[in-house]
Amino acid sequence: MRRSEQTRRRILDAAALWLNKKGLAETSLQDLADEVGLQTASLYYHFPSKDALIEEVLHKGIEIVYEDVRRALDALEPSASYRERVRVAIAAHLSSLLEHGDYTSANIRNFPLVPENLREKNLSIRRQYGDYWRQLLQDAQKAGEVAPNVDLSLVRLFLVGAMNWSTEWFNPRKKSIDAIADMICSMIFDGIGPKEQRPSDGGQKRVTRR
Incomplete structure (x- = not known):
């Protein structure tokens, strides 16, 4: 990796960390420049504006996980069941999320707060x-x-939402x-x-009248 690419990555890593830990309002280019040992003006060589830097961090917050999940599923045999595919996708999402937690958490925490044009992008x-x-x-x-009804x-929203917040509750010791x-x-x-007690009428108990 070239030196300029290494510097750009350090800036992105620092921005992701600050956005995750301190939030959008408390993240300034001066702070980021100090964090990576650069002059503020030098940041503009890599990113023309603060918005451009934030846009890249938010993009990576999704892109990294997306690529890891897709790569994990592509590695499966074509005969793999969909249950196994979903399990592998969940594991890949969690692994990627926790490995690159600053990026993904920065996206989750700051997406509602950034300017509308950045949200749209x-x-x-x-x-x-x-x-x-x-x-x-x-x-x-x-x-x-999966049952046709x-x-x-809802499954997707519950699943992805729960996984995205694993950065808050995950404990590898448990x-x-x-x-x-x-x-x-x-x-x-x-x-x-429990399967043996699962009712077939949608959970409603039948009452026998005498």
């Missing part, structure tokens, strides 16, 4: 990643591995990423109620 890759999960779940449903939009992925996958495909 970030929505493109957000939609792409959302569509990727939507297609995965739709394929699982078409293959008969399940609202996949459960590994693989163990969490297994459990989440089991909840999605098997439910959380």
